[in-house]
Amino acid sequence: MIEIVEILSAGFILIGVFLFLVSAFGVIRLPDVYTRNHAASKSSTLGIMFILIGTLLYFYYKHSHFDFRVVLAIFFIFMTSPVAGHLINRSAYHSGVKMWDKSVQDDLKKNR
């Protein structure tokens, strides 16, 4: 049982680290603020949730210590990180940051 949980939590943590790596590559490679923010806020949120789930499982089965703070952190990050991305994107849009040249749609332009 303990080995299964160890492998499972190691898998969760490795998936989380992989998602962080994807997020970092997205921030480096993508062309403008909006797509970069898409990469940064989305995949790193899922990555840190995977890492925290792995940690929670490991400490629950290995040390039989259920840490409520990790559950709270999962809930909190899931709730606030997309909102932070939304606020950064919105303030970038309203301060006039240009979109990528090849963008085809800008629905907010008529509200500007």
Added chain:
Amino acid sequence: MKQNDLILQTVTKVAAFVILLFAVAIFLGGHYSPGGGFVGGLMTSAAIVLLLLAYDIKTVTKILPIDYKLMIGLGLFISSLTVAGGLVFGVPLMTHVYRYIDLPILGHISLHTAVLFDLGVYLVVVGVTMTIIQTIGESE
């Protein structure tokens, strides 16, 4: 154009309660785990600052009608009262006592007078932080 903070305000309504609960948990668990009055106070003032970011200062003072300068004084008073309790019982200053009691639901817990000292620290930290931030934020 008209600004619309609906997403930020809705999330703030939930997140502020989560932060406040976590601050209380850190404050009460300070004797046995990392945390205590200082961190709990800073986190409580962080929740109030989040409210200040999402709403304006008039709304927040309507929600929490607290005079933070009075809060500093109250915290210092509680802490010094805890310290001076040694004078009444004829023991050295800052002597703390504790007792284990059995409550019906919470079980075997200890009541310690250091919690009262920590409550003073908590109130002073919240008061000082909010006084600084509100004073800077109100000046035009």
